[in-house]
Amino acid sequence: MHCTRARDYLSRDLDGMLPPDATVGLREHVDACLDCQTFRQDLVLGRRLLAATEPKLPDNFDWKLQLRLNQALQQRAGETAYPWYEEPHVRRGNWLPAFGAATSLGLAAVLAFAVFLGPRERLPLVTDGAPALSSPSIAAVPASPVTVVDAGTLDERPADAAANLAGRSDRRPLFGAPQGGGLYGGGVARGLSVGTDGGASRVFDRGWSGDRFEDARTIRQLRAYNAQLQQTLHRQQLELQRLKAQLDTIGAGGLDTGATR
Amino acid sequence: MxxxxxxxxxxxxxxxxxxxxxxxxxxxxxxxxxxxxxxxxxxxxxxxxxxxxxxxxxxxxxxxxxxxxxxxxxxxxxxxxxxxxxxxxxxxxxxxxxxxxxxxxxxxxRRPHTISLNTAPDDDEVPVDPADLRADTSERVQREELGRLIAEATEKIPERYRIPFLLREVEQLSYEEIQQVTGLKLGTVRSRINRARTRFRLLIKPMLKNESLLAELEEIEARAAAEDGVPSADD
The missing domain is CATH 1.10.1740.10 (RNA polymerase sigma factor, region 2, helix turn helix motif)
Structure with missing residues (x-):
């Protein structure tokens, strides 16, 4: 028998688990092998050392156990007798985070809807006969500007603008904005053009989710433009009066300027 | 009741x-x-x-x-x-x-591992040195020191070997009972106990050669036997 197998058998023999048929061979080997004899003695000594050094319980173990046992039983009895007692706490503890999460998700969804999916068309700032740009002075501008007058005496640009506002422009972008681009560039706000499109209202085509300052700036610009047109109209009226006076002076007949309309 | x-x-x-x-x-x-x-x-x-x-x-x-x-x-x-x-x-x-x-x-x-600066480096094969054991001969310290040395040696046995080893050596459960406790196969229980014993023997080998230590072990065993023979006060 080899020592490795003999030591395995020795371990089992120490526990009384060695089959009887292996006992005889083991004894023969151990009687002849000094190392295995030492091994067996060491196993026995190890067991004795473990037994001799058994840890001692603390002195107050019993009453500590009694205390913990009482607590465990009270807790268990409480759970059994009053099953509803702890439930509100549990529910409240679970309800608050759930409510917070649901509220956050709801707010996030509303914001996302506002930013990305909200209405892109707003109230029209300029329409056919829109109040902002349909002052009597502009309405008084003839559909055909003063062609009989020397063109050099008039500023063409306001007349063109007035014509645009009156609906004769072909969707020309306002203030030099590129065609199809608009004041706000690309993205959510897609463009701004003023005028009419076949009788339909022209509106600001952009999202409403921001850039309100852009609206205010546009209104300011339109008001300034309106004032500029009124000044031009006033100058034209003065020029008409001057020409009429000249005609009266030379005895010619009156000229229908439409100023009285 | x-x-x-x-x-x-x-x-x-x-x-x-x-x-x-x-x-x-x-x-x-x-x-x-x-x-x-x-x-x-x-x-x-x-x-x-x-x-x-x-x-x-x-x-x-x-x-x-x-x-x-x-x-x-x-x-x-x-x-x-x-x-x-x-x-x-x-x-x-x-x-x-x-x-x-x-x-x-x-x-x-699972906790973050901390290393004490006061302990010796952890080496499975380093045997326990019982040299300090001879310094103090009082009964309690003697027992505590011996217990500390054995505990250190036991701790160095891997957990998977230590559980069946202790259940057998200390609690004296049978192999079948250890099998039921640990859920291992019977052959695995047997081999793990054997490996743990071999490792434990290596770890305590210096102590086993120490004559004074063996004498102290016999003293402790004799005292324990005497205490077992005396009926306890609360009986």
């Missing part, structure tokens, strides 16, 4: 305890199931030392070992109705204890 209210001859706690002393563990737990709480006292009396010894050698911290021992006994009481005599009661108790110890050791291993 049922016994005392029905004018039972065993209503005296001392007589009751003396009567319970010879009752099998399996019968005691049946009595606990029937509501006889004194039977649980006897179970605690029988198992608290064994459980603490086993758990202490596994976790090494006295406070934690005490806590786990109490937890084991509490679970025995609270879940007494779940015990069925398909296995020995000791097997059931040590299964609870082993599971608690394993859970605790698993929790420990």
């Amino acid at each position: 049922n016994l005392s209210r029905e004018n039972n001859p065993l209503d005296d706690p001392r007589r009751l305890r003396a009567a319970l002393r010879d009752v099998r563990d399996e019968d005691l737990i049946v009595m606990v199931q029937q509501g006889q709480k004194r039977a649980f006292d006897e179970i605690v009396h029988r198992y608290k030392g064994r459980l603490f010894s086993f758990i202490m050698r596994m976790v090494k911290e006295p406070s934690l070992a005490e806590e786990l021992t109490q937890e084991t006994l509490i679970r025995v009481y609270v879940h007494a109705d779940k015990y069925r005599e398909i296995a020995r009661f000791s097997t059931w108790v040590f299964t609870i204890a082993t599971n608690l110890v394993r859970n605790k050791m698993r929790q420990r291993s």
